[in-house]
Amino acid sequence: MKKFINKSDDLLSESLQGFAKAHADIVQLNLDPHYVRRTEATTKPKVALISGGGSGHEPLHTGFVGKGMLDAACPGQIFTSPTPDQMMAAVAVENGSGVLFIVKNYAGDVMNFEMAAEMIDCDSATVLIDDDVALPKDHSTGRRGVAGTLIVEKILGAAAENGMGLSACKILGDKVNSLTASMGVALHCCTVPALGKPTFELEDNKIEMGVGIHGERGHDTIDLVSASDIVEQIMTVLCDDLKPSANQKILLHVNGLGATPLMELHLIYNLAATFLENKQLIVSRSLVGNYTTSLDMTGCSITVTLLDDEMIELWDAPVNTANLRWGC
Amino acid sequence: MKKFINKSDDLLSESLQGFAKAHADIVQLNLDPHYVRRTEATTKPKVALISGGGSGHEPLHTGFVGKGMLDAACPGQIFTSPTPDQMMAAVAVENGSGVLFIVKNYAGDVMNFEMAAEMIDCDSATVLIDDDVALPKDHSTGRRGVAGTLIVEKILGAAAENGMGLSACKILGDKVNSLTASMGVALHCCTVPALGKPTFELEDNKIEMGVGIHGERGHDTIDLVSASDIVEQIMTVLCDDLKPSANQKILLHVNGLGATPLMELHLIYNLAATFLENKQLIVSRSLVGNYTTSLDMTGCSITVTLLDDEMIELWDAPVNTANLRWGC
Numbered sequence: 001m002k003k004f005i006n007k008s009d010d011l012l013s014e015s016l017q018g019f020a021k022a023h024a025d026i027v028q029l030n031l032d033p034h035y036v037r038r039t040e041a042t043t044k045p046k047v048a049l050i051s052g053g054g055s056g057h058e059p060l061h062t063g064f065v066g067k068g069m070l071d072a073a074c075p076g077q078i079f080t081s082p083t084p085d086q087m088m089a090a091v092a093v094e095n096g097s098g099v100l101f102i103v104k105n106y107a108g109d110v111m112n113f114e115m116a117a118e119m120i121d122c123d124s125a126t127v128l129i130d131d132d133v134a135l136p137k138d139h140s141t142g143r144r145g146v147a148g149t150l151i152v153e154k155i156l157g158a159a160a161e162n163g164m165g166l167s168a169c170k171i172l173g174d175k176v177n178s179l180t181a182s183m184g185v186a187l188h189c190c191t192v193p194a195l196g197k198p199t200f201e202l203e204d205n206k207i208e209m210g211v212g213i214h215g216e217r218g219h220d221t222i223d224l225v226s227a228s229d230i231v232e233q234i235m236t237v238l239c240d241d242l243k244p245s246a247n248q249k250i251l252l253h254v255n256g257l258g259a260t261p262l263m264e265l266h267l268i269y270n271l272a273a274t275f276l277e278n279k280q281l282i283v284s285r286s287l288v289g290n291y292t293t294s295l296d297m298t299g300c301s302i303t304v305t306l307l308d309d310e311m312i313e314l315w316d317a318p319v320n321t322a323n324l325r326w327g328c
Numbered sequence: 329m330k331k332f333i334n335k336s337d338d339l340l341s342e343s344l345q346g347f348a349k350a351h352a353d354i355v356q357l358n359l360d361p362h363y364v365r366r367t368e369a370t371t372k373p374k375v376a377l378i379s380g381g382g383s384g385h386e387p388l389h390t391g392f393v394g395k396g397m398l399d400a401a402c403p404g405q406i407f408t409s410p411t412p413d414q415m416m417a418a419v420a421v422e423n424g425s426g427v428l429f430i431v432k433n434y435a436g437d438v439m440n441f442e443m444a445a446e447m448i449d450c451d452s453a454t455v456l457i458d459d460d461v462a463l464p465k466d467h468s469t470g471r472r473g474v475a476g477t478l479i480v481e482k483i484l485g486a487a488a489e490n491g492m493g494l495s496a497c498k499i500l501g502d503k504v505n506s507l508t509a510s511m512g513v514a515l516h517c518c519t520v521p522a523l524g525k526p527t528f529e530l531e532d533n534k535i536e537m538g539v540g541i542h543g544e545r546g547h548d549t550i551d552l553v554s555a556s557d558i559v560e561q562i563m564t565v566l567c568d569d570l571k572p573s574a575n576q577k578i579l580l581h582v583n584g585l586g587a588t589p590l591m592e593l594h595l596i597y598n599l600a601a602t603f604l605e606n607k608q609l610i611v612s613r614s615l616v617g618n619y620t621t622s623l624d625m626t627g628c629s630i631t632v633t634l635l636d637d638e639m640i641e642l643w644d645a646p647v648n649t650a651n652l653r654w655g656c
Binding site: 002003004005006011012014015016017018019021022023055056058059063187188204207224226227228230254258259260261262263264265266267268269270271273283286287288289290293295296298300323325326327328 | 330331332333334339340342343344345346347349350351383384386387391515516532535552554555556558582586587588589590591592593594595596597598599601611614615616617618621623624626628651653654655656
């Protein structure tokens with residue numbers, strides 16, 4: 001295994017220190033326990049949005065802390081849930097309007113955020129993200145939260161900045177999640193530093209459909225096919241899940257899983273947008289790049305969100321984070 | 329070779345169409361010949377900044393077309409110079425104040441931009457970028473232009489937006505280039521689609537120091553060492569080249585070459601910033617991420633620019649491109 005590290009145990013801490021130093025105008029790092037919060041504390045009362053999860057998905061979530069998005073993020077060790085003490089410490093960003101936790105649906109994350117919610121003094125609610133259509137909705141632990149998380153975080157971030165209250169934020173977050181579907185595909189798996197080798201192997205002519213973001217296998221290993229075929233398969237599943245009506249406005253997000261060139265992501269985007277246009281759907285907003293990664297996995301995911309006017313306005317609202325920034 | 333493509337001959341064209349569609353508010357694509365220009369034409373007279381080069385380095389250069397940065401970019405085939413007809417067509421963005429070409433120092437790029445400059449009717453000047461300290465300055469074809477290009481493009485973009493004239497822009501561009509030094513390191517090489525295999529092989533315990541951005545070998549294959557050792561080696565060479573005085577303000581840019589996780593780039597940044605601080609230098613501005621890539625190469629480069637107050641003001645000025653955006 002070749003990586004830019006000193007000791008694999010220190011990777012997270014050293015990396016977070018670099019992140020906070022490079023973006024000191026936007027974020028501050030609390031070291032013990034680890035959490036990242038906005039440098040500029042909000043003076044007006046607003047719902048505090050706190051997210052978190054295992055590391056290795058950067059920029060998610062730390063890169064989305066800042067004005068118009070998250071108030072704090074709790075990074076766990078690589079592919080490992082953050083601990084309740086991290087979340088409880090991060091609640092320091094709460095300023096009287098309550099906390100909304102945004103949690104990807106993984107057993108450890110759910111349990112630890114629940115424990116934290118029970119132990120804090122302020123009002124709280126939780127939005128659970130389960131956008132990954134690779135798993136059926138009736139899977140024993142439900143569907144996983146993947147790249148759609150960022151979309152919920154952006155839209156809720158703008159709503160909270162506008163002064164929306166805790167219960168309305170919770171309802172809106174659940175709505176955006178229910179209107180969002182994602183699916184991923186891998187060409188090569190990722191290597192977790194502590195393990196030192198890929199978490200699964202793919203032959204030279206095989207790809208993995210329906211991968212998550214933790215180096216787990218997907219639902220199917222298939223022959224390598226053209227980008228057009230891959231996109232057709234994924235988009236069909238996403239549209240079967242969301243069942244958009246004609247002329248529905250869509251947010252189309254093509255996400256790199258870590259090691260995929262931007263050139264290829266734009267090619268994937270082109271095919272996915274054409275697929276939607278051919279179904280009389282309107283690609284109204286777009287996002288292409290590495291946003292929810294899986295270390296050095298070669299692959300991508302496609303996320304579709306059905307938009308209404310409120311969601312479009314909130315998506316377009318100013319945001320100033322390390323890795324998502326416009327209008328500021 | 330596994331990539332998200334249909335035919336490798338169509339990769340560039342399909343990718344550019346996706347790029348232009350995803351960022352239609354910022355860029356427009358001209359298909360024959362290929363060039364990308366701003367969607368919103370500038371109404372006020374300003375020097376037109378045009379760059380370009382082989383593709384495979386995205387977001388460089390197309391991702392930096394927009395307000396406050398480039399007026400147009402000419403993407404060649406992968407790792408191949410764009411042709412003079414592309415540059416001549418892109419000169420359509422000129423509106424009476426002349427054209428400044430920003431050219432990375434590669435023989436083909438230099439020749440083709442020179443041919444274009446000779447054949448156009450308007451005033452023009454060229455800033456040649458040669459920031460890569462891995463090659464000595466007296467190398468037969470000079471030093472290469474790598475990740476420092478973006479820094480020249482950003483600072484000149486702001487200057488041109490402010491109304492700086494052609495000859496002053498040329499002088500400023502040469503100055504920024506002379507105050508900028510970069511060096512790269514690879515853990516794994518990249519695979520050019522038309523070739524179908526890595527352009528060089530590295531054993532499991534070897535890394536390549538001084539790599540460029542076209543999958544060429546560097547100046548030395550060395551044993552895999554810690555991130556601290558790698559950064560120490562690179563930063564020593566950069567500082568030996570630039571010879572900053574104590575209390576010099578620095579722009580520190582850690583650039584991913586395509587397949588390196590953001591976590592590792594932030595760890596590299598932390599080490600590089602600490603190196604500079606230990607030398608009584610002031611890390612005044614920072615940029616960390618994938619900006620000048622080499623397809624799916626695993627590696628990174630570090631760029632240091634010595635800043636003065638004018639350069640800091642121009643660096644901070646608003647920019648609104650697909651892949652560099654602030655203050656807009």
